Amino acid sequence: xxxxxxxxxxxxxxxxxxxxxxxxxxxxxxxxxxxxxxxxxxxxxxxxxxxxxxxxxxxxxxxxxxxxxxxxxxxxxxxxxxxxxxxxxxxxxxxxxxxxxxxxxxxxxxxxxxxxxxxxxxxxxxxxxxxxxxxxxxxxxxxxxxxxxxxxxxxxxxxxxxxxxxxxxxxxxxxxxxxxxxxxxxxxxxxxxxxxxxxxxxxxxxxxxxxxxxxxxxxxxxxxxxxxxxxxxxxxxxxxxxxxxxxxxxxxxxxxxxxxxxxxxxx
Amino acid sequence: xxxxxxxxxxxxxxxxxxxxxxxxxxxxxxxxxxxxxxxxxxxxxxxxxxxxxxxxxxxxxxxxxxxxxxxxxxxxxxxxxxxxxxxxxxxxxxxxxxxxxxxxxxxxxxxxxxxxxxxxxxxxxxxxxxxxxxxxxxxxxxxxxxxxxxxxxxxxxxxxxxxxxxxxxxxxxxxxxxxxxxxxxxxxxxxxxxxxxxxxxxxxxxxxxxxxxxxxxxxxxxxxxxxxxxxxxxxx
Numbered sequence: 468x469x470x471x472x473x474x475x476x477x478x479x480x481x482x483x484x485x486x487x488x489x490x491x492x493x494x495x496x497x498x499x500x501x502x503x504x505x506x507x508x509x510x511x512x513x514x515x516x517x518x519x520x521x522x523x524x525x526x527x528x529x530x531x532x533x534x535x536x537x538x539x540x541x542x543x544x545x546x547x548x549x550x551x552x553x554x555x556x557x558x559x560x561x562x563x564x565x566x567x568x569x570x571x572x573x574x575x576x577x578x579x580x581x582x583x584x585x586x587x588x589x590x591x592x593x594x595x596x597x598x599x600x601x602x603x604x605x606x607x608x609x610x611x612x613x614x615x616x617x618x619x620x621x622x623x624x625x626x627x628x629x630x631x632x633x634x635x636x637x638x639x640x641x642x643x644x645x646x647x648x649x650x651x652x653x654x655x656x657x658x659x660x661x662x663x664x665x666x667x668x669x670x671x672x673x674x675x676x677x678x679x680x681x682x683x684x685x686x687x688x689x690x691x692x693x694x695x696x697x698x699x700x701x702x703x704x705x706x707x708x709x710x711x712x713x714x715x716x717x718x719x720x721x722x723x724x725x726x727x728x729x730x731x732x733x734x
Numbered sequence: 735x736x737x738x739x740x741x742x743x744x745x746x747x748x749x750x751x752x753x754x755x756x757x758x759x760x761x762x763x764x765x766x767x768x769x770x771x772x773x774x775x776x777x778x779x780x781x782x783x784x785x786x787x788x789x790x791x792x793x794x795x796x797x798x799x800x801x802x803x804x805x806x807x808x809x810x811x812x813x814x815x816x817x818x819x820x821x822x823x824x825x826x827x828x829x830x831x832x833x834x835x836x837x838x839x840x841x842x843x844x845x846x847x848x849x850x851x852x853x854x855x856x857x858x859x860x861x862x863x864x865x866x867x868x869x870x871x872x873x874x875x876x877x878x879x880x881x882x883x884x885x886x887x888x889x890x891x892x893x894x895x896x897x898x899x900x901x902x903x904x905x906x907x908x909x910x911x912x913x914x915x916x917x918x919x920x921x922x923x924x925x926x927x928x929x930x931x932x933x934x935x936x937x938x939x940x941x942x943x944x945x946x947x948x949x950x951x952x953x954x955x956x957x958x959x960x961x962x963x964x965x966x967x968x969x970x
Contacts, residue, residue: 632817634813634815634817635817635819635820637782637784637804637811637813637817638811638813638817638818638819639819639830640783640784640803640804640805641782641783641784641804641805641807641809641810641811642805642830642831642834642878642882643805643808643831643834643835643882644805644830644834645805648834649805652819652830653819656821657820657821
């Protein structure tokens with residue numbers, strides 16, 4: 468009799484991916500946030516410049532959580548994520564609805580048009596946004612993020628709308644509903660699971676926004692991700708960079724959990 | 735009541751309906767019978783306002799309703815797969831039409847519950863459609879269509895998705911209900927036995943044309959064409 472591979476063995480590839488690709492980097496980041504900060508005074512030695520190996524300390528967190536500069540930055544990052552997500556979802560829904568109502572042939576063309584910008588190099592794309600929206604500032608950042616995220620939101624919502632049988636809308640119309648109230652009472656509620664999936668996607672993505680704030684913003688629009696990059700490459704304070712990261716991830720994990728719970732109630 | 739005057743409709747280059755003329759009389763139960771693709775569903779969808787004919791008119795009590803939107807027609811439509819709203823309770827499904835007519839909550843609840851008991855469906859009003867059997871869903875769809883006191887009832891193969899036993903029972907109930915309410919009804923079906931058993935009059939369709947209209951007995955005794963004869967299963 469041959470030995471069959473046990474269930475554990477079948478899970479091995481996915482377990483390896485989870486551990487090597489998700490868990491291990493996360494553990495490294497958390498550990499990094501708990502070192503003593505690098506020794507930048509006096510004689511600069513490379514092995515203690517970024518952080519001090521072998522030490523334990525919460526100085527990184529203390530710095531991040533006490534300095535108003537960082538608190539404002541967190542506030543701005545979340546505000547930006549919120550503004551970007553709301554606009555992206557509204558416009559994405561509009562695009563998705565157009566796809567939903569299009570003829571089968573037009574559907575393919577529209578989906579291609581939504582996806583097409585994703586074939587451009589992201590730097591070229593962002594510089595293109597810069598040319599359209601002018602001098603750096605808050606709204607160019609928002610526009611850049613919205614345009615980057617809209618295809619994902621639109622296609623996610625379009626998939627959810629595709630699952631809403633059109634004869635339900637017809638049934639509502641036959642019962643006396645105008646096209647607006649048929650949308651409000653039937654199409655919209657039935658597409659909400661897709662909207663909440665898209666909301667999770669855009670919130671997570673825009674909270675981690677780096678490129679648009681960095682290239683289209685003033686320092687006032689720099690997000691946590693931009694600051695992480697600055698800490699790593701300019702201030703050389705890796706513990707603070709890691710602490711910023713851990714806090715951002717925790718925020719987002721809590722937010723995603725809340726949204727997923729709401730999603731389960733919708734389903 | 736409802737009158738189709740030389741109604742034609744094509745989808746692309748495919749003609750679905752060619753010069754169809756037929757009248758549904760007040761209080762009558764009319765079955766539109768034909769094989770799939772014969773245009774019978776298109777005829778019903780034009781009556782409901784879901785398709786606009788390429789030519790010809792649709793009249794309701796002498797008034798032209800050809801271009802009227804579905805929500806301005808006041809017909810009770812039952813779709814083949816019932817088209818119940820999956821996110822609403824049975825009661826909310828039945829109440830929607832009354833809600834759209836701006837009826838107060840108490841009144842519309844009372845009427846919805848009355849209608850549910852008329853179709854012999856009680857005690858499930860809080861459930862979602864997915865929790866009901868096919869026969870129960872069918873009753874909800876019927877209650878939802880009837881509660882708005884429609885000018886006519888439009889039924890698109892309403893019994894096709896039911897098991898045989900349930901189908902026969904629902905067929906008799908449907909007929910009894912129609913008789914009791916004296917509501918003008920169009921039933922679209924491909925099932926000869928169903929049409930013969932339930933309808934006052936039958937219109938036999940083929941290839942987008944109405945081949946013959948008449949009482950069951952007339953059709954059987956004097957089939958107008960070989961198609962009518964063979965489709966009704968008559969031999970010799």
